[in-house]
Amino acid sequence: MARGVAGVLRRAYTSRVRFLLSTRNLHSFGETGCRSLANPQFDEPTTSRFASDNPIRAQRQWNDYRFGGFGFGKVRSFSSTVDTNGENDEKAESDCEEGLGSESEDYDEESMVNELGEVDESLINDSAVSEIGENVTESSEAARALNARYQDPVELYRELRQSEVRAKLQSSELDTLSEIFSYFAQSSWGANQALAIYIGRSFFPTAVSKFRDFFVSKCKIEVVQDLVRVGATDEAVKFLFPVFVEFCIEEFTDEIKRFKSVVDSADLTKPATWFPFARAMKRKIVYHCGPTNSGKTYNALQRFMEAKNGLYCSPLRLLAMEVFDKVNALGIYCSLLTGQEKKHVPFANHVSCTVEMVSTDELYEVAVVDEIQMMADPSRGHAWTKALLGLKADEVHLCGDPSVLEIVRKMCADIGDELVEEHYERFKPLVVEGKTLLGDLKNVKSGDCVVAFSRREIFEVKMAIEKHTKHRCCVIYGALPPETRRHQANLFNEEGNEYDVLVASDAVGMGLNLNIRRVVFYSLNKYNGDKNVPVPASQVKQIAGRAGRRGSRYPDGLATTLHLEDLTYLIECLQQPFDEVKKVGLFPFFEQLELFAAKVPDMAFSKLLDHFGKHCRLDGSYFLCRHDHVKKVANMLEKVEGLSLEDRFNFCFAPVNVRNPKAMYHLYRFASTYSQDMPVNVAMGMPKSSARNDTELLDLESRHQVLSMYLWLSNQFEEKNFPFVEKVEAMATNIAELLGESLTKANWKMETKEEILKGQKKEDRGYDRPTSIIKRKAENFGVKESPKKVVS
Ligand SMILES: Nc1ncnc2c1ncn2[C@@H]1O[C@H](COP(=O)(O)OP(=O)(O)OP(=O)(O)O)[C@@H](O)[C@H]1O
Numbered sequence: 038m039a040r041g042v043a044g045v046l047r048r049a050y051t052s053r054v055r056f057l058l059s060t061r062n063l064h065s066f067g068e069t070g071c072r073s074l075a076n077p078q079f080d081e082p083t084t085s086r087f088a089s090d091n092p093i094r095a096q097r098q099w100n101d102y103r104f105g106g107f108g109f110g111k112v113r114s115f116s117s118t119v120d121t122n123g124e125n126d127e128k129a130e131s132d133c134e135e136g137l138g139s140e141s142e143d144y145d146e147e148s149m150v151n152e153l154g155e156v157d158e159s160l161i162n163d164s165a166v167s168e169i170g171e172n173v174t175e176s177s178e179a180a181r182a183l184n185a186r187y188q189d190p191v192e193l194y195r196e197l198r199q200s201e202v203r204a205k206l207q208s209s210e211l212d213t214l215s216e217i218f219s220y221f222a223q224s225s226w227g228a229n230q231a232l233a234i235y236i237g238r239s240f241f242p243t244a245v246s247k248f249r250d251f252f253v254s255k256c257k258i259e260v261v262q263d264l265v266r267v268g269a270t271d272e273a274v275k276f277l278f279p280v281f282v283e284f285c286i287e288e289f290t291d292e293i294k295r296f297k298s299v300v301d302s303a304d305l306t307k308p309a310t311w312f313p314f315a316r317a318m319k320r321k322i323v324y325h326c327g328p329t330n331s332g333k334t335y336n337a338l339q340r341f342m343e344a345k346n347g348l349y350c351s352p353l354r355l356l357a358m359e360v361f362d363k364v365n366a367l368g369i370y371c372s373l374l375t376g377q378e379k380k381h382v383p384f385a386n387h388v389s390c391t392v393e394m395v396s397t398d399e400l401y402e403v404a405v406v407d408e409i410q411m412m413a414d415p416s417r418g419h420a421w422t423k424a425l426l427g428l429k430a431d432e433v434h435l436c437g438d439p440s441v442l443e444i445v446r447k448m449c450a451d452i453g454d455e456l457v458e459e460h461y462e463r464f465k466p467l468v469v470e471g472k473t474l475l476g477d478l479k480n481v482k483s484g485d486c487v488v489a490f491s492r493r494e495i496f497e498v499k500m501a502i503e504k505h506t507k508h509r510c511c512v513i514y515g516a517l518p519p520e521t522r523r524h525q526a527n528l529f530n531e532e533g534n535e536y537d538v539l540v541a542s543d544a545v546g547m548g549l550n551l552n553i554r555r556v557v558f559y560s561l562n563k564y565n566g567d568k569n570v571p572v573p574a575s576q577v578k579q580i581a582g583r584a585g586r587r588g589s590r591y592p593d594g595l596a597t598t599l600h601l602e603d604l605t606y607l608i609e610c611l612q613q614p615f616d617e618v619k620k621v622g623l624f625p626f627f628e629q630l631e632l633f634a635a636k637v638p639d640m641a642f643s644k645l646l647d648h649f650g651k652h653c654r655l656d657g658s659y660f661l662c663r664h665d666h667v668k669k670v671a672n673m674l675e676k677v678e679g680l681s682l683e684d685r686f687n688f689c690f691a692p693v694n695v696r697n698p699k700a701m702y703h704l705y706r707f708a709s710t711y712s713q714d715m716p717v718n719v720a721m722g723m724p725k726s727s728a729r730n731d732t733e734l735l736d737l738e739s740r741h742q743v744l745s746m747y748l749w750l751s752n753q754f755e756e757k758n759f760p761f762v763e764k765v766e767a768m769a770t771n772i773a774e775l776l777g778e779s780l781t782k783a784n785w786k787m788e789t790k791e792e793i794l795k796g797q798k799k800e801d802r803g804y805d806r807p808t809s810i811i812k813r814k815a816e817n818f819g820v821k822e823s824p825k826k827v828v829s
């Protein structure tokens with residue numbers, strides 16, 4: 038290989054190593070493989086490679102190794118590198134920016150050498166010294182001798198390269214060498230380190246195997262014998278690694294270049310720079326920070342309404358509708374924009390939208406981003422992050438709990454926006470009712486909202502309450518269309534009707550204003566797709582915060598549980614301070630994925646997302662949002678030919694419940710009709726009457742989901758492809774009404790899964806209490822638990 042190219046790669050490597058090190062704790066790579074690069078992968082010296090009687094010298098050797106050793110010249114050491122207590126994180130952070138800069142083409146090795154000068158020995162603290170001391174004593178004699186003999190890996194590599202004599206090895210030596218290299222190929226430490234020179238994980242074993250052939254064919258007998266004495270150990274791997282690096286840089290130029298270009302095209306660092314117009318503005322960010330029911334949204338909306346134009350971004354369609362209604366009722370024209378519907382109000386300068394619909398092209402005087410703590414949501418967080426970074430508004434009002442306050446401060450400081458903090462207290466404290474419902478749903482009262490975490494439980498509770506008390510129940514859960522949820526909420530809010538109890542899932546948790554006197558947790562466990570786990574404290578707080586809203590019929594809020602044994606957990610959750618969020622979500626735009634796709638041609642879209650996840654690079658304050666459901670849809674649509682990457686991207690992000698075969702089937706049909714350039718229709722009949730049992734109710738929910746999906750897609754594609762919007766809207770309205778009617782009439786008994794499968798019903802078994810996984814001792818509260826009652 039030409040020396041020039043080798044030099045460039047070496048510099049790139051040195052710079053890369055420096056980049057990775059300078060950004061430790063700050064940058065992380067995607068989900069699996071590369072993520073480990075973010076961790077302190079360049080471990081503290083634990084092997085004899087850096088063994089020295091003088092710990093300071095050992096530390097220096099280590100610094101050389103970490104910061105461009107291997108004969109590439111020294112690179113500046115950071116104080117954080119010798120801080121084993123992690124106290125220098127801030128320093129490392131400021132170095133991070135420089136580290137990134139150093140990745141640029143004009144990296145000047147010469148000036149780096151000058152800049153480095155000597156390592157400041159005072160920076161080496163006692164703990165580092167003692168750690169090294171211990172490691173030295175631990176390292177094996179053989180490894181120590183090996184390292185003492187071959188101190189310069191570059192020199193050793195040169196010797197090997199120039200050697201023309203093949204050493205005669207005994208079969209036992211060959212066997213041990215084979216074990217050593219096989220251990221090397223499986224070393225995750227080695228694979229991690231190799232990423233720094235753009236040797237990808239999948240290529241790593243091949244690279245090691247080629248290196249083994251090279252080593253065996255070139256190595257002097259003395260080196261082999263020394264190495265064989267060390268055996269298949271970490272010490273051997275760490276001894277060989279720098280020689281391996283030299284070998285790779287010369288042997289695998291093309292592979293390294295290719296991998297580097299893939300990694301570079303998956304660069305999600307510095308997301309603030311994605312929005313140059315917002316950066317060019319001097320924005321004022323106002324953070325309305327406080328617990329639930331403290332007036333955050335109310336106050337932000339006051340500014341929104343005063344402004345000559347404004348945007349309100351909601352976490353839920355239902356809340357976007359609530360604001361749309363409220364603002365219009367106050368005489369300020371406001372349009373509505375959600376994935377499924379666009380209601381344009383003539384002369385409106387204000388828009389209420391769902392956060393995923395945020396446009397970073399329009400200019401606003403005031404933008405409100407509600408529930409900003411959702412930036413940390415594993416799946417949807419990126420929409421909030423984008424809104425905060427990208428909105429073109431003179432004032433951006435954020436409403437949320439304190440969990441993201443610190444990270445918002447940091448983001449504002451990074452982007453140079455002014456931050457004004459408004460802190461709020463809850464209007465009235467939330468009171469925990471120690472008595473609980475004593476396990477008996479007969480104890481529900483007017484104004485109660487019973488919260489359950491599965492659709493099935495919601496109906497069991499509703500049926501039990503309606504069977505055994507005089508109360509009637511409204512229901513709200515995620516699978517219901519927002520129109521139906523709104524209808525149910527209104528029915529519950531209205532005075533003078535018999536619907537005075539609400540049974541709801543966590544869909545009721547965010548921002549909504551309902552006439553709830555008391556929130557009763559039916560259970561505090563939730564199925565997470567794998568097993569039942571306790572509901573996170575932040576969610577418990579949000580949900581409990583629905584009780585006792587200012588201006589409602591019940592301004593004093595109560596929260597309790599059905600069972601006494603769950604009460605401690607409720608109290609713990611409500612008392613817990615908000616956890617500070619360290620990272621917020623990001624997701625690539627289509628254009629970024631397109632760029633990445635060009636580097637890995639012919640890769641299926643589902644694999645592409647995974648591949649991106651593995652290679653993408655992120656700053657330390659960000660994580661890549663989960664995209665499991667997108668992958669499932671992508672897999673299903675793999676068979677549909679003739680879709681462009683952008684078409685696939687759009688279809689894969691359609692709101693579909695991937696566990697609903699009917700909805701998935703229709704999505705498949707939509708995509709295949711579209712791929713044939715034919716107008717997409719909904720081939721689905723309309724039910725004539727409301728549901729008479731749960732199966733029919735589920736069917737109505739599924740049908741509505743299919744229609745909702747069509748409407749969403751119609752907003753992503755051209756009208757000629759989805760021309761039946763009006764018809765579909767009418768069908769969706771009909772189904773939402775049928776759902777509303779069905780819920781009002783619902784009095785059937787829920788079938789168990791087994792019954793549904795077997796198609797046979799068991800004896801009427803009444804109402805079974807849920808089993809709690811948060812068993813607590815009732816005595817903790819000085820309250821005696823009454824015998825558990827079962828409504829029968
Ligand atoms: N200054 C006020 N005057 C009259 N009503 C108010 C005032 N502030 C808040 N409210 C009312 O109090 C209720 C709760 O306020 P808001 O929705 O703003 O709370 P929040 O802090 O955003 O709660 P959450 O965190 O649950 O979203 C709303 O019904 C709102 O209209």
Ligand SMILES: [Mg+2]
Binds near residue numbers: 407
């Ligand atoms: Mg709010």
